[in-house]
Amino acid sequence: MKALAPFDAADYLDDEATTTQYITAALEASNTDVFLNAVLKLLHALGVKLSASPIYS
Template sequence: MTQYAPFDAVDYLNSEAHCTEYLAAALEDPNPDVFISALSDVARARGMTHIAKAAGLGRESLYKALTPGAKPRYETIRRLMDSLGIRLTIATA
């Protein structure tokens, strides 16, 4: 029987371009958990402890805010995105 390693997007988020495209694709999904999960993946790829510190959050608080089903406050998401160097823009469809 063939054995497969579990897929982890973090293994492929090794550049700014990859992270940007990954987050943009996740944001297109109407399910907010998809974007939150993608933010978590990008934060893990860059080092959760470092990102939490840069965002002024505890590492445990950041993990909790980025779990599926969590309803993080806008302020938390904004601080996280700022620490990741990510900016959302608005455009017409």
Template sequence: MSTAEKVKISPFDASDYLDSEEAIASYINAAMEADDQDVLLLAIADVAKSRGMAQVAKDAGLGRESLYKALKPGAKPQFETVSKLMHALGIKFSAVPDRKTR
């Protein structure tokens, strides 16, 4: 490849691939397994983006700016906010035994 032929690379955007309920659930579960709040917030943001940020904010009873603020890395949203977002996205939290701790 010559220097005149440049490769065009598009940035990866997970929200482009979150096109089914199963894909979304798997993505959120994987983020929760990372045990990192910022990873989970990023995953929720990706799902919200795939559904439309304005609509998700409306469904969660939040302002659009509040949604972006709650999901930015380093944010410390209240559990109530995360719960409203998960509900608006049609995602449920569930608990399973952690066999690694025993």
């Protein structure tokens, strides 16, 4: 059986219309985890690097 390539939604968030639809669908899901995942994917698509270190000491 042939292995499938991993899917990353960030690869398809390349224009404003698609991004708007993606975030709107995540908001309509009424699930905080879905929305936060969508925001993280959007940040990834925009090239934002996130750090796991705390902001406050």
